[in-house]
Amino acid sequence: MKIISIANRKGGVGKTVISANLTYELSKMGYLVLMVDLDSQCDLSKIYVQGDYEGGSIFHLLRQQCSLDNACLEVGENLYLIPGSRDIVHFDFRGSEGILLHYLRNERLEEVDFVIIDHPPALSESALAGFVASDEVVVVSDAEAFSVANLGQLLDDLAHIQKVMNRDLHILGILVNKIDHRRKLTKVMVEEVYNSFGNSVFRASVGYDSAIPTAIRKGVPVRKLAWHSRVLGQIRHLTKEVIERLGMANGNG
Numbered sequence: 068m069k070i071i072s073i074a075n076r077k078g079g080v081g082k083t084v085i086s087a088n089l090t091y092e093l094s095k096m097g098y099l100v101l102m103v104d105l106d107s108q109c110d111l112s113k114i115y116v117q118g119d120y121e122g123g124s125i126f127h128l129l130r131q132q133c134s135l136d137n138a139c140l141e142v143g144e145n146l147y148l149i150p151g152s153r154d155i156v157h158f159d160f161r162g163s164e165g166i167l168l169h170y171l172r173n174e175r176l177e178e179v180d181f182v183i184i185d186h187p188p189a190l191s192e193s194a195l196a197g198f199v200a201s202d203e204v205v206v207v208s209d210a211e212a213f214s215v216a217n218l219g220q221l222l223d224d225l226a227h228i229q230k231v232m233n234r235d236l237h238i239l240g241i242l243v244n245k246i247d248h249r250r251k252l253t254k255v256m257v258e259e260v261y262n263s264f265g266n267s268v269f270r271a272s273v274g275y276d277s278a279i280p281t282a283i284r285k286g287v288p289v290r291k292l293a294w295h296s297r298v299l300g301q302i303r304h305l306t307k308e309v310i311e312r313l314g315m316a317n318g319n320g
């Protein structure tokens with residue numbers, strides 16, 4: 068099992084969109100996948116769970132108010148979700164940063180191939196618990212000037228987290244999302260990311276595409292839209308590169 072954090076302290080860069088779609092593509096390739104919504108905004112959960120949800124959530128699990136089985140909601144073939152909770156901000160992680168690791172490394176999850184954790188837009192206590200639980204981090208960035216300028220600082224912070232909290236944490240790669248080829252400045256920003264971070268940047272990137280907000284509005288991953296969007300090919304490319312970087316090809320790609 069590989070546990071992967073999808074993270075950036077910056078908001079709105081596409082962490083949830085990438086979490087939702089990477090996960091869905093992995094499940095379609097035959098991997099058993101569990102998503103964890105660690106963000107109190109619960110956006111990932113809104114994509115996969117329609118209407119009011121009263122069942123077990125990450126907060127209930129952390130508070131030992133529900134079992135792991137009850138917190139894992141089946142949301143598709145090969146696809147499970149531990150739903151988010153806005154109450155997670157009230158959970159005191161101090162002294163129990165390893166609590167998520169404890170739950171996710173449970174023998175009841177031994178069949179799971181991938182756990183994908185959608186992070187909140189901060190290096191909050193819950194995010195630290197996410198990094199402690201993870202093997203890998205996918206950093207999602209957009210191609211805006213502030214985002215690119217902040218990437219170096221974020222990698223320094225992740226290096227510190229590695230040093231003091233989880234020596235096994237590895238940066239799988241930086242994904243550049245929302246690339247708008249019509250904007251000259253975007254091209255400059257993307258070049259800057261590749262020049263600054265080299266092979267740490269995924270070869271795959273995701274363009275700015277209205278299919279993404281459309282899919283969010285419908286509460287589906289982009290593959291479920293009625294038409295084949297350009298961005299779907301890019302997400303599949305990313306998924307294959309993730310598997311390739313992990314050396315986990317199953318021949319269904």
Ligand SMILES: Nc1ncnc2c1ncn2[C@@H]1O[C@H](COP(=O)(O)OP(=O)(O)OP(=O)(O)O)[C@@H](O)[C@H]1O
Nearest residue numbers: 078079080081082083084188245274275276279280
């Ligand atoms: N490739 C894309 N093309 C077009 N719109 C996108 C793309 N990626 C993300 N968006 C849009 O950007 C917004 C933010 O995306 P998302 O919620 O995934 O970001 P986030 O990093 O998870 O945000 P937060 O930090 O608030 O959790 C959404 O409205 C989404 O529709």
Ligand SMILES: [Mg+2]
Nearest residue numbers: 082083106110
């Ligand atoms: Mg999000």
